[in-house]
Amino acid sequence: MPRTxxxxxxxxxxxxxxxxxxxxxxxxxxxxxxxxxREWAQRxxxxxxxxxxxEKGDPGVGAGIVATALWLxxxxxxxxxxxxxQQDRGALELxxxxxxxxxxxxxxxxxxxxxxxxxxxxxxxxxx
Numbered sequence: 147m148p149r150t151x152x153x154x155x156x157x158x159x160x161x162x163x164x165x166x167x168x169x170x171x172x173x174x175x176x177x178x179x180x181x182x183x184r185e186w187a188q189r190x191x192x193x194x195x196x197x198x199x200x201e202k203g204d205p206g207v208g209a210g211i212v213a214t215a216l217w218l219x220x221x222x223x224x225x226x227x228x229x230x231x232q233q234d235r236g237a238l239e240l241x242x243x244x245x246x247x248x249x250x251x252x253x254x255x256x257x258x259x260x261x262x263x264x265x266x267x268x269x270x271x272x273x274x
Contacts (some may be wrong), residue, residue, distance in 0.1 A: 173201035213225055
């Protein structure tokens, strides 16, 4: 029996719950379409035990199989939106902090440059 990678045995609880919820939703979609596990497994190109694992939210089921299942229920477009950079709050907050820091550095440099320029003008003799 193959060893399970540690990443699959130590999932954050929220991730495990989301996978279980996805599996339940896929199983419900299959049942509402009045299709057997055998039919769906065949359409997915997997065995019935793999489909059962998918419907239970097993994190070891491949991403390609999950994507194909989403395609079967007409939701594959949502897959591309999952990691949309425009929705990545953590990265957006870092970008904002970096921009604010750069602006503060530029502002300080700009103030120093203006003060130095004013000091030079004050020392220079007036032209007539």
